[in-house]
Amino acid sequence: MQTPPVEQTTKPVTWWHNSVVYQIYPRSFCDSNGDGIGDIPGIISKLDYLEKLGVDVIWLSPVYKSPMDDNGYDISDYQDIAPEFGTLEDMLELLKLAKARGIRIIMDLVVNHSSDEHEWFKQARKSRDNPYRDYFIWRDGKGDGDLPDDQGSVFGGPAWEYDEQTQAYFYHQFSKRQPDLNWENPKVQDEVHKMMNWWLDKGIGGFRLDVIDLIGKDVDKGIRGNGPRLHPLLKEMNLATFGNRDVLTVGETWDATPETAKLYSNPERNELSMIFQFEHITLSWKGGDKWQPIELDLKAFKQVMTRWQTELSDQGWNSLFWNNHDLPRAVSKYGDDGEYRVKSAKMLATALHLLKGTPYIYQGEELGMTNVAFDSIDDYRDIETLNLYAERVAQGVDPKAMLAAIHENSRDNARTPMHWNNQIHAGFTTGQPWLALNPNYPQINAADALGDENSTFYHYQTLISLRKQFPIIVYGSFRAVEPDHEAVFAYLREFEGQQLLVVANFSAQKQQLLLPKELHGRSGECLIQNQPVESQLVDNLSLDAYESFALLLN
Template sequence: MNVTPKWWHDAVVYQIYPRSYCDSNGDGMGDLRGIISKLDYLQNLGVNVLWLSPVYKSPMDDNGYDISDYQDIAPEFGTMADMDELLAQAKQRDIRIIMDLVVNHTSDEHPWFKEARKSKDNPYRDYYIWRQPSEDGGVPDEMGSVFGGSGWEFDEQTGEYFLHIFSKRQPDLNWENPKVQEEVHKMMNWWIDKGIGGFRLDVIDLIGKEIDKKITGNGPRLHPLIQQMNRETFGDKDLLTVGETWDATPEIAKLYSDPAREEFSMIFQFEHICLTWKNKDKWTPVPLDLPEFKKVLTKWQVELADQGWNSLFWNNHDLPRAVSKYGCDGQYRVESAKMLATTLHMLKGTPYIYQGEEIGMTNVAFESIDDYRDIETLNFYKERTENGVAPETMLAAVHENSRDNGRTPMQWDDSANGGFSAVEPWIKANPNYTEVNVKAALNDDSSVFYHYQRLIELRKSLPVIVYGDFEAVFEGHDKVFAYLRSNDEQRLFVMNNFSNEPVTVDIPEHLQSAQVECVIHNYEARQQLGDLVTLKPYESFAVLLPE
């Protein structure tokens, strides 16, 4: 093993989208006190890190990813005193909190931007990115917004355009300005001094952009800026840092996560996610190609084996529910949810669980676009339908890939609104909360919840899962994803059927054994591995092989 052990190597992170987790005060929106009330539940699950989506003060144009004050809490989520109590209560349960930090852009209501738009010679003007109109009086160039339309917005008061890679209410910060760097580092240290466990850095690969060269992600200044951030803030602290980097390749990932380079603990890469988007367009979904999917996941396991570190995830607040995307959210919801969990948690890297994943929550299919709240979903629905895409076609794409799939209220029990709130929530609950909920899961020994609990226990107790080598098995198989994890002491063989039908496979001779120790399964425990194994629909198991 060429990896220096870190506390986050065997950690399991649980992501909370605060507005959808638990409403403690009856305003229809989740909050910090709601999270505090569920800490015993999370401790029971076994996770030891909570990643909070942004809870900073914000006008909520993009649900908090538009920050107007980095050192205050949005009133709908509570107060700084609530945040302090959450940190203290979590610490008592050996749970660390990592903050979701957005420093590519701010809200247009941030004091810096309010000052910047007052005049061209305002001291804060250069905190943001401005351009003169083009010769014909239009936008400076063709830079587009991720949320649709131009990435440039005209400011009447000063007669110039400002850049916004996302919403026009999310102006991009100018990271070439040393004062921006200093302000951000100072703010990060303020949070570190409060006792947080680290940061998830939103779209961090965009801070090194070169606008005039049309370079947004992975610009030449990106890594020097991150290394500087490391030196000035978290570098000498024992914190978990994970960067969101949509266009990262394994080679780029090593730049971020090789400890010798002193940047981040790890990154989120999205190569496997984009395989079900036609030409990387999420609104044109295509079926999962399992051999290609396996090839991508295997590549990341192999390439980052001894240099860098993987993050492992199926879903988050921006993505559809895993069981709906890669499994079966109908007849085999429980079996396929467990299978996906086993597939992911037996890989090398730090696993991330998105709220509700541990009970097998599914996508939602609202009948009307009016029931959706996500700015990206609403913008693209309007844009595409106005450009000729049939509304029913676009709604089907929304049902499959809208960010709101992961943002419906957490389903705690079978009472109104899934026990999330006593009043109508900010977004409707998924109607299946009457069957799919935490209370039902906790009362069922064979539920998805206890499967996740077991996987977390195994990661803590079996070093082969954390540090073992990875070897793909049945690489070309179009239904089975299998692999071997091994170290000097143990061999762990993992088999997962990604289909809704039985599959029979020939087991290679070196993996056959008259007796094996089955550490986890979603049907019955396997006692031996012969030359043939028939897997039931979505069957999954992991066995320790004799040495």
């Protein structure tokens, strides 16, 4: 039985409601000077490409000064640019030229931790009474292995590292070169707020806030995410920085639920525009362990997506994404990166982009780029991948099994350089790439996609255009169709008397989809499809492998 649609009212239009965001991982996007590392001038050279795609926003992964222990997510100077990426002048030029094309830049900001080469930390470890000491989290110890507690680092090993100079342990949830900031110190808050305003005054369009749910931690109680101080700290940040500015803010929150998402993104609470939630991502991790990948249970996936669509319908806002710099390539994870690569990539795009929320495209997703399977662990560069491989193998895990898990879920799957053409190094660089390319770039690249009107690129372009044209896509309510189907994700969007039916077959087999009686015999305008579609609905739809379409019903 179909549930009745939620009554939908028109909300005040906010610019990011119908925007589409494109994430750039600068190190792997485009290299302008032949050193093998992508840079800001390289991004500038591709703005026309992004304008053609139609995106409104670029989410720029960190370009701040950094020793690159974690590829820029370890910041040593928040108000300068890493030399390998360019200069501050290059960054300001990017802002200016992107703005001229109607594209805003949101910067990736990491304030849960800094680099151990940040001046604050260099000062903090000089002495116990240094003014910067309490910018970080310290506990007494003798360095004899008697750690303050048994908390582990996300990247492997303990979360405590001994400092010989001051004979104390400092806390780090990630690499030992990424010490956690002490957000209980008002001076830390003031410094961060001042820095954020400095960037906002430069004209950026907002922030993506890395692991922001960790800043409210209570270390002594072992509480990492969603600590008691989290939301008060975010309210203070909002008030002191972006609250009165017309910008987009999105927080990375790995443990968020629809209930906690409302705390972040309900406009009345004055915190963030939206968050990234990962409940749909972790469904394919056995027991929450990404190194034990399992097949996606589509029924469970649909339950998750339905809950987020309905529970945030009028009290918050959703982000919509399949992949990012930390996640595997969508078409390899959820589609078919072989025979049906193009068709399944289009299906995945349709299923996601026609939901309610702001869609995020990760660089190369619009080309249907795939995971890479390097033969040796030595070919990988990601600190998490390398650390966890060594740790698990030392614990007795079969190296071949661990490498297979890496082929599926390593962060380097997303980080191989962008494929611009079929020439040497895919047109990414004239030098030696910092990370090896996926060897399939001669078959999958931007130049070929732009020359093929049936390519995945133009499918994404159409989806972006549709979001601008049809308020039902932006503001319509959501209703699942045949939610127990094991292979098809179908739903109705409804708004001001209009109905949009979206159907996506997630399998390589033909499927049947029983439609609700109210739709029998209805016809409509096909807004997008990945194969020819009949505009007249029958009660039981027959779907080909990975078939998808959207009908605006008459």
